[in-house]
Amino acid sequence: DVKVTQSSRYLVKRTGEKVFLECVQDMDHENMFWYRQDPGLGLRLIYFSYDVKMKEKGDIPEGYSVSREKKERFSLILESASTNQTSMYLCASSSWGLAGDQETQYFGPGTRLLVL
Amino acid sequence: AQSVSQHNHHVILSEAASLELGCNYSYGGTVNLFWYVQYPGQHLQLLLKYFSGDPLVKGIKGFEAEFIKSKFSFNLRKPSVQWSDTAEYFCAVNAETTDSWGKFQFGAGTQVVVTP
Numbered sequence: 001d002v003k004v005t006q007s008s009r010y011l012v013k014r015t016g017e018k019v020f021l022e023c024v025q026d027m028d029h030e031n032m033f034w035y036r037q038d039p040g041l042g043l044r045l046i047y048f049s050y051d052v053k054m055k056e057k058g059d060i061p062e063g064y065s066v067s068r069e070k071k072e073r074f075s076l077i078l079e080s081a082s083t084n085q086t087s088m089y090l091c092a093s094s095s096w097g098l099a100g101d102q103e104t105q106y107f108g109p110g111t112r113l114l115v116l
Numbered sequence: 117a118q119s120v121s122q123h124n125h126h127v128i129l130s131e132a133a134s135l136e137l138g139c140n141y142s143y144g145g146t147v148n149l150f151w152y153v154q155y156p157g158q159h160l161q162l163l164l165k166y167f168s169g170d171p172l173v174k175g176i177k178g179f180e181a182e183f184i185k186s187k188f189s190f191n192l193r194k195p196s197v198q199w200s201d202t203a204e205y206f207c208a209v210n211a212e213t214t215d216s217w218g219k220f221q222f223g224a225g226t227q228v229v230v231t232p
Binding site: 045104107110 | 120122125150152158159160161162165206208219220221222223224225
């Protein structure tokens with residue numbers, strides 16, 4: 001079974017703090033993703049990475065950065081947390097299929113972040 | 117930019133009723149289509165997916181979905197729901213283009229409540 005783990009289930013931070021969210025997958029997947037999930041908006045892609053040290057902006061990258069130093073680990077960084085970054089953050093990973101298509105994304109349990 | 121639209125935000129139905137959730141997407145090229153489910157307190161998991169071939173796909177827990185290319189739709193169905201189907205359901209699309217390479221677009225989600 002694919003396992004995607006996230007470092008914290010709940011996190012409370014203050015405005016202006018630097019926040020690190022960690023994600024680890026154990027299936028040697030090439031692709032990793034960070035989303036935020038907000039009621040009525042579904043999942044919105046923040047950043048993704050298809051290889052070590054590679055990163056691509058998603059739909060809402062502003063205020064975030066990422067780091068992928070090892071294949072199994074993908075970190076999301078909030079350089080200076082703001083209240084509008086209060087949300088549920090989901091990490092996912094996937095591999096490339098035999099036909100070159102991206103396969104199913106597997107999700108972690110999520111980190112619920114509250115910024116005060 | 118591609119978008120994914122889920123028609124209903126909330127659906128309430130009784131056990132044994134039939135369920136159909138609508139999903140439409142805006143991209144006209146080749147797409148990969150997914151339905152994910154999020155049970156209360158649990159992480160997102162894959163219900164079913166369509167990459168190619170038979171447009172009627174069967175997933176876990178008795179769910180199925182039909183891809184109708186001419187209507188840009190991928191509706192989810194279950195003939196007889198159970199209380200345990202109470203969850204939030206997300207449609208997702210991955211378009212096979214260089215712009216969308218590696219990205220999924222998710223719908224806003226449909227919250228389904230099944231009453232005993």
